[in-house]
Structures are given as structure tokens and as C-alpha cells.
Amino acid sequence: xxxxxxxxxxxxxxxxxxxxxxxxxxxxxxxxYVFETFYNFITEKTEFTPDNVNLFNxxxxxxxxxxxxFSIGGDGTFLECAALVKKCExxxxxxxxxxxxxxxxxSKEEIPAALxxxxxxxxxxxxxxxxxxxxDPQVFQNHNYALNEITIQKRDTGSMITIHVFINxxxxxxxxxxxxxxxxxxxSTAYSLSVGGPIVVPGSKNFIITPIAPHNLTxxxxxxxxxxxxxxxxxxxxKNYMATLDYKSEIxxxxxxxxxxxxxxxxKTLKLENKTFFSTLRNKLMWGFDKxx
Numbered sequence: 001x002x003x004x005x006x007x008x009x010x011x012x013x014x015x016x017x018x019x020x021x022x023x024x025x026x027x028x029x030x031x032x033y034v035f036e037t038f039y040n041f042i043t044e045k046t047e048f049t050p051d052n053v054n055l056f057n058x059x060x061x062x063x064x065x066x067x068x069x070f071s072i073g074g075d076g077t078f079l080e081c082a083a084l085v086k087k088c089e090x091x092x093x094x095x096x097x098x099x100x101x102x103x104x105x106x107s108k109e110e111i112p113a114a115l116x117x118x119x120x121x122x123x124x125x126x127x128x129x130x131x132x133x134x135x136d137p138q139v140f141q142n143h144n145y146a147l148n149e150i151t152i153q154k155r156d157t158g159s160m161i162t163i164h165v166f167i168n169x170x171x172x173x174x175x176x177x178x179x180x181x182x183x184x185x186x187x188s189t190a191y192s193l194s195v196g197g198p199i200v201v202p203g204s205k206n207f208i209i210t211p212i213a214p215h216n217l218t219x220x221x222x223x224x225x226x227x228x229x230x231x232x233x234x235x236x237x238x239k240n241y242m243a244t245l246d247y248k249s250e251i252x253x254x255x256x257x258x259x260x261x262x263x264x265x266x267x268k269t270l271k272l273e274n275k276t277f278f279s280t281l282r283n284k285l286m287w288g289f290d291k292x293x
Contacts, residue, residue, distance in 0.1 A: 001028075001030045001031065001067045001068075002030070002031040002033070002065075002066050002067050003025065003030050003031070003032055003033070003066060003067060003068055003069065003070065004032075004033045004034075004035070004056065004059070004066040004068075004069040004070070004090075005022075005025075005032065005033070005034045005035065005038065005053075005069070005070045005072065006035045006038060006069055006070065006071050006072070006077070006080075006081045006084060007035065007038040007041075007071065007072035007073050007077060007097075008037075008038060008041070008073055008077050008080070009041055009045075009073070010045075010072065010073065010097035010098070011097065011098065012045070014097040014098075014108060015045070015046045015048075017097070017108040017111055018042060018046060018048070018072070018097075019046065019048050020111065020112070021070075021072075021095070021111055021115075022048075022050040022051070022053070023051075024111075024112070024115050025115075026050075026051055026052055028115070028119055031054075032050070032052065032053045032054070033053065033054045033055065033056045033066065034050060034053045034054070034055055034056070035055075035056060035057070036055040036056065036057050038072075039053070039055055058084070059084050059085055059086070059088050059090065060088075061086075061087060061088040061089075065088065065090065066090050067090075067091075068090060068091045068092070068093055068118075068270055069081060069084075069085060069090050069091070069092055069093070070092075070093045070095055071092050071093065071094050071095065071103075071104060072095045072097055072104075073096070073097055073098075073104060074096060074097070074098055074099075074101050074104055075094075075101040075102060075103045075104055075190070076247060077104065078092065078094045078101070078103040078104050078147075079103070079146075079147055079148060079246045079247055080246075080247060082130075082147045082246075082267045083143060083145065083147075083246070083247075083248075085267065086145065086265075087265045089265070089268055090268065091125050091268040091269065091270040092267065092268065092269050092270065093106070093114075093118065093269075093270045094106060094269070095108075095111065095114070096108070100280070100283055100284055101284075102186075102189045102190075102280055102281075102284060103186070103269070105271075105275055105280045106272070106275070113272075114272055117272050117273070118270070118272075122272070122273050123270050123271060123272050123273060124270075124271050124273065125268050125269070125270060125271070126202065126203070126268070126269045126270075126271050127203070127266040127267070127268055127269075128147060128184070128185075128186045128202055128266060128267045128268075128269055129184045129185065129186070129202075129203075129205065129226060129262055129263070129266060130145045130146065130147055130184070130262070130263035130265065130266065130267055131145070131146050131149075131150065131182065131184055131207070131226075131260055131261070131262060131263060132144060132145055132260070132261055132262070132263040132264075133145075133146070133150055133243075133245060133258055133259070133260055134258075134259045134261075135252075135256050135257060135258050135259065136256070136257075137256070139243065139250045139252050139256065140243075140245055140248065140250060143245070143248055144245065145245075145263055146184070146187070146245045146246040147184065147186055147187070147246060147267055148183060148184065148186055148187030148190050148191070148246050149181050149182060149183035149184065149187035149190065149191060149192060149246070150181075150182050150183075150243060150244065150245050150258070150260060151179060151180070151181050151182075151191060151212075151243070151244040152179050152180045152181075152232060152234065152241060152242075152243055152258075153178065153179035153212070153241065153242045153243075153244070154178055154179060154236060154238070154241060154242075155236070155238045155240060155241055155242055155251070156236065156237050156238040159236075159237050160176050160177055160178060160215055161176075161177065161178065161179060161234065161235070161236045161241060162174060162175070162176055162234070162235035162236065163175040163177070163179075163180045163232055163233070163234055163235075164232070164233040164234075164235070165180070165209065165230060165231070165232055166230065166231040166232075166233070167224060167228045167229075167230055167231075168228050168229055169231065172209075172222075173219065175211050175214060175219065176214065176215035176216065177211040177212050177213055177214040177215060177219075178212045178213040179211075179212035179213075180209065180210070180211055180212065180232070181195065181197065181208075181209070181210040181211075181212065182207055182208070182209055182230060182232075182260055183197065183207070183208045183210065184206075184207065184208075184226070185200040185201060185202045185203065185204045185205075185206055185208075186202055187208075188200040188208050189281070189284075192208055192210040192221070195210055195211075195212050195213075196210065196221065197210035197221045198221060198223065199281070200223065201277060202277055205225060205226050205227070205262075206223045206224065206225060206226055207223070207224050207225075207226050207228070207230065207260070208221060208222075208223050209221060209222050209223075209224065209230075226261075226262040227262070228261075229259060229260070229261040230259070230260040230261070231257060231258070231259050231260075232257065232258040232259075232260070233257050234252075234254045234256075234257075235254065236254050238254070239253065239254060240252055240253050240254055241254055243258065
């Protein structure tokens with residue numbers, strides 16, 4: 001099996017786990033490729049050099065396609081891994097080097113069991129919707145996709161931003177707020193959730209439109225099918241506004257309109273058979289930890 005390993009950084013408490021991880025891949029006789037900057041971090045951080053590995057800096061969909069790619073870190077690292085994979089349809093395995101995440105849902109204690117299950121092919125592949133952002137001019141260039149969300153935010157700390165939202169050119173609403181989040185079901189448990197948005201099960205084929213600190217308290221989050229195209233028109237006292245696409249941010253002239261629709265490809269995630277979205281939800285949000293339940 002040909003596998004890739006992507007990551008950025010981790011705390012010293014993960015040192016033993018990363019050593020075990022690479023030694024296990026070696027014992028399984030996998031053909032292992034490590035993201036070069038992550039490899040450099042490992043050798044400097046742990047004073048451990050993984051044996052029998054190759055280095056890579058980008059994923060080529062045509063040449064040398066990987067069977068799967070491990071994302072080691074948190075959910076933010078997973079998002080960057082998804083951007084690296086893009087249309088290549090390589091399943092991503094999320095190993096969390098810190099606290100339990102929604103995407104990186106395999107803890108360091110579960111690494112031995114996870115590697116065994118993957119080797120025995122005891123897993124399922126889930127597909128996650130990506131959203132695509134276009135504009136004239138194109139502000140995010142070739143990195144105009146997001147697994148979680150796009151966020152529009154004001155730059156002037158003293159005033160709100162005005163965002164006119166259209167669905168298939170039909171006017172939905174004008175939002176006077178600090179900003180607006182358009183998220184996928186995957187992103188419903190991220191920034192959108194923290195400002196009162198609903199939890200939406202992955203695979204629901206929806207966009208969630210969630211205002212950030214709206215001026216009108218009657219304006220609530222709304223869920224719409226992702227078969228629609230959304231158009232955002234911005235007004236602001238500032239000359240520009242900030243748009244964040246997962247972990248990528250751009251300062252954009254307020255005259256630039258954004259169009260959002262579902263991408264024509266999906267990100268594949270590898271899930272162990274004993275791991276479900278609902279079990280992760282219970283653990284992450286500590287549902288049932290109340291002794292009264």
C-alpha cells in the first residue's frame with residue numbers, strides 16, 4: 001500500500017505516538033511518503049528519523065497516486081490536507097495529536113487499533129461536500145474551495161457590514177451584522193456552531209447560512225439545498241472586507257461579488273467501523289456526561 005503522511009506541528013506529548021506510528025508503517029511494509037516540512041519538524045522535534053520514507057511537497061492526481069493519506073494534527077490540519085488532496089479522491093485519515101476533533105477523530109491511544117483496522121480494510125469511506133467560491137476578479141485563485149466554510153467579516157471595528165444574499169438570483173435577505181458564515185454540513189460543527197448555527201449531518205447536501213452578531217435579533221440561521229448558487233453583494237464603510245475560506249484569508253474590495261456553489265468533486269474521508277459522526281458528536285460535545293441522563 002502506498003500511503004502519504006501530512007502534518008504541521010504537534011506537542012511533545014505526541015512524540016512517542018509519532019515514533020510508534022512510523023515504526024508500525026515500516027513493519028507493515030507500506031510505501032510511505034512524508035510531507036517534507038512535516039518530516040523536517042519530526043526530525044528536529046523528536047530527534048527521530050523515520051526509516052524507509054520518501055518526501056513529497058504536493059499531490060499529483062495522475063502520477064503516483066496514494067491509496068490514502070494520514071493527516072496528523074487537529075481539524076485545522078485536516079482542512080489543509082483536504083486542500084492539498086483536492087480532486088484526487090484520496091481518502092484522508094484524521095489522527096489527532098491533541099484533543100478529539102470532528103475530522104481528526106482518531107486519538108493517539110487509538111492509533112494501534114486504527115492501523116490494524118486499516119490494514120485489514122475494516123473501514124468505510126465517507127464523502128464530504130466541498131463548496132466553491134468564484135468572483136470577478138478571482139480572489140482565491142486556484143485555492144477557491146472549502147471543506148468547512150466561507151466567512152465574510154467586517155474590517156472596521158466600529159461599524160457593521162451589510163451583506164445582500166441572493167439564492168439563484170432571488171433575493172433572500174440583507175444581513176446587517178459583524179459578518180456571515182456559509183458552511184457545508186461538515187463545517188456546521190465549526191465556526192457556524194459557535195455563533196448559534198445548527199448541527200447538520202454530513203451528507204445532507206445543504207448550505208448553512210449563519211449571521212455573526214446580527215443587528216436584527218429575528219434574523220436566524222437558515223439551511224438551504226446545496227444545489228443552489230448563492231450570490232453575496234457587500235456594502236461597508238470600509239473600502240474592503242475580509243473573506244476567509246477555511247484557513248485562507250483575503251482582503252477583498254467591497255465592489256467584488258462572491259458566488260458560492262457546491263464543488264464538482266467531494267473529499268473522501270476514511271472512517272473506522274466503530275467511529276461514526278454521532279459517536280464523535282457525543283464525545284466532543286460531552287452529551288450524556290450529565291449524571292441525570
